[in-house]
Amino acid sequence: MPRRADHNWHLPWDQYLATLKPHERPTLPGSPATPDHTAWLRLQYALTGVLVALVGSLGNAAVTANLTSLQGSLGITPSEAAWLPVVFVMTNACMNLILFKFRQQYGLRLFTQICLTAFVVTCAAHLAVDNYESTLFVRAVAGMAAAGLSSLGFLYMIQAFPAQHRLKGLVIGIGLSSFAVPIARLIMPGLLQLDDWRAFYTFELGMALLAWAAVQVLRLPPSERLKLFEPLDFVTFALFAPGVALLAAVLGLGRIVWWTEAAWIGWALAGAILLLTAALMIEYDRKNPLINVRWLTGPDILRLFGAILLIRITLSEQTSGAVGFLTVVGLGPDQLHGLFLVILLAMIAGTAVSALTLNMAKLNKPIAIALGLIALGAFIDSHATVLTRPAQLYLSQAMIAFASAMFVGPALLIGVGKVLQQGARNIISFIVMFSVLQNLGGLAGSALIGTIQVVREKFHSNQLSADITSLDPQVVLRLRQLSGAYASTLTDPALLNAEGAALLTRQVTQQANVLAYNDVFLIIAAIAGLGCAWVTAVHLRPRIKARRQARRDARNTPPPAAAPDAATVAAAAD
Known part of the structure; x- marks a missing residue:
């Protein structure tokens, strides 16, 4: 009781x-x-x-x-x-x-x-x-x-x-x-x-x-x-913490101040590399390391961390990509309530499904499924237009939200399982790296999406602007339509034409942004799809090897002797 x-x-x-x-x-x-x-x-x-x-x-x-x-x-x-x-x-x-x-x-x-x-x-x-x-x-x-x-x-x-x-x-x-x-x-x-x-x-x-x-x-x-x-724990922390902080600053601010425009980005990145390298060198030869570098660089752990980082980056499709796209087409926070309610419900469902279907022998499977759902959701989003509204994103964003809740628990359990196999002495190393990857992975994803979006927006703006000429009758007609909105307040033809040109420029910029976000969604879909294939291969490889070995053993094992029938036994007894 x-x-x-x-x-x-x-x-x-x-x-x-x-x-x-x-x-x-x-x-x-x-x-x-x-x-x-x-x-x-x-x-x-x-x-x-x-x-x-x-x-x-x-x-x-x-x-x-x-x-x-x-x-x-x-x-x-x-x-x-x-x-x-x-x-x-x-x-x-x-x-x-x-x-x-x-x-x-x-x-x-x-x-x-x-x-x-x-x-x-x-x-x-x-x-x-x-x-x-x-x-x-x-x-x-x-x-x-x-x-x-x-x-x-x-x-x-x-x-x-x-x-x-x-x-x-x-x-x-x-x-x-x-x-x-x-x-x-x-x-x-x-x-x-x-x-x-x-x-x-x-x-x-x-x-x-x-x-x-x-x-x-x-x-x-x-x-x-x-x-x-131990005293060296505080030395490691004094090096590791500012190193991670500098790296976070680079990832969080790089796309805003732009990577090649602010000199401090380069200095911060160099400082992060120097501090993190010094911290890991101290930990490498310690008897009781705070961060067990040898264990963390094992192939199984590196594959796990790679999968965690990959998913955190691709999940930025929702937190940065979809929200940024809807902002570009002119929607405010009040108009996104329905979308985020769907996302919340999908996260709750993903967490429940992850817990109810938990199988310690197949923890890679939900990670592969999560990457597959992200790939499919991002591919659906890559067909968005300037007329796309939150209702058209309910399905794709629900899939991505479901995936975001589905992978975290199994990924943590894979690492904890590997820790416990070696007497739990590496638990701090794993928890620290899991936390760092979760945090920095989110910043890296936002940085990647923001950078690609800016670059592709410039490309599409140039492509669209190159096709706009005052000699094109359709362009002239469009300028007249746009400037007509100010005809009741402006009488100067030059001002009317200028306002029409400004409105057309804004529309071109908006269309270029939409096309750039579609490119971002497509790239995320490709990355997640490749990641799904990789994790699936990692999941299936030991099982395929085991089946091959079982078939090989079966071929090499001689058939068992036939069991004697009742008449033979009786004759031998006589």
């Missing part, structure tokens, strides 16, 4: 561990025990996990989705506004390098209190600051706090499932943070109408206080503590 959640929690760790059944014991130091809870407690843990995970990711999703509005509110340039989501990634990407060991050495309770208290203070600070520099600092602190909240969210979610379904809880917990983007797109227009960004910051603070109260009331079971920090 399930026990109370706090039963025996006051005991020293060794004594408490002796009271647990084998399936209730934690798999890793720093992770909570998983005792058999009552159904009511499981529900409370599930709700708390959802709340904590969404609180940690909602703020950055809102900033990223409404950057233009925040730019106007703060009175800053587009390049200055682009730093706001980038600094969040800069601090968030590699915090697990320290946080995981902190949790193992100082315990879950202190870890929980620090993360949530820091986030509440950050949300409150948003209400007190009204200038760009302070907002930039607050977003950086929010990135550090959110790194702990994402881990805390799925630790709570795991408690909500019995032992036989615990991996399903992990899949759901890791997928919760992805729901923040469509939720932010749905709620932000209404909040901004209430009191601009102050309304959202108040809402975020309220959510953070709810999460803080829930975690104070509903504690996680205790975990094992070990003294793990």
Whole structure:
């Protein structure tokens, strides 16, 4: 019969561990025990996990989705506004390098209190600051706090499932943070109408206080503590963290200030390479490395990281590509509610399907399916026109959203499975690289899509403009039609012609942008299609080898001797 959640929690760790059944014991130091809870407690843990995970990711999703509005509110340039989501990634990407060991050495309770208290203070600070520099600092602190909240969210979610379904809880917990983007797109227009960004910051603070109260009331079971920090850990972090931050700055700002126009892009990239190389060289020969370089460069792990990075890049088709396209054709946030509701429902469905169909022997299969769905969805989008509206994108974007939720859990489980095969000593290395690839992969995808779109827009603009000449009767007719809109207010023929030419130029630019986005969607479809074929080949290769070996063994095995019949046995007995 399930026990109370706090039963025996006051005991020293060794004594408490002796009271647990084998399936209730934690798999890793720093992770909570998983005792058999009552159904009511499981529900409370599930709700708390959802709340904590969404609180940690909602703020950055809102900033990223409404950057233009925040730019106007703060009175800053587009390049200055682009730093706001980038600094969040800069601090968030590699915090697990320290946080995981902190949790193992100082315990879950202190870890929980620090993360949530820091986030509440950050949300409150948003209400007190009204200038760009302070907002930039607050977003950086929010990135550090959110790194702990994402881990805390799925630790709570795991408690909500019995032992036989615990991996399903992990899949759901890791997928919760992805729901923040469509939720932010749905709620932000209404909040901004209430009191601009102050309304959202108040809402975020309220959510953070709810999460803080829930975690104070509903504690996680205790975990094992070990003294793990070494002096070289902090040296590695001092090199690795700024290296990742510089790389994030390059990927996040490169397409905005343009890669070859800003000298600091080159210096930042060189600095990132230098710092990351120094950090990895220190870790390479350590007895107890923080980042196990030898293990991370194994072929299986490299293939896994390649698949994760590939999917994160191609998923930018939705977050940057589709949204950018709809902005180009003149749609605002209020007109995208239906689309993001479809995306949210598809993400929920993808997470549920991923958890329910989880098969530890075939974890590559959902990754291949996800890439296939992205390829198909992006190919459908590549046929968009200037008349395309959100309703025409429901199917393709639902497929991509379903894929985005479907791959994360299996990808994490592949890595965790390989870690546990070697005694869990590489868990920090894997979690750090998984987090870095998730964060930098998103920035890399946006950078790729933005760069290709700009280049192709210039190409299509030149192609379309080359065919426009005043000697063409159709062009002259079109100019008259466009200038006719101002005929009732302008009487000067020269001004009328100038206004008509300006309108025609805007239409040409819009058409060039649409064609550029179609090129982007087609390239993403090709990349995802090739990735699907590659992951499928990786998935099928060992099975094909096993079947060939089985057939070879069958041919080389002599047929069994025929069993004697009853008459022969009787004759021998006589």
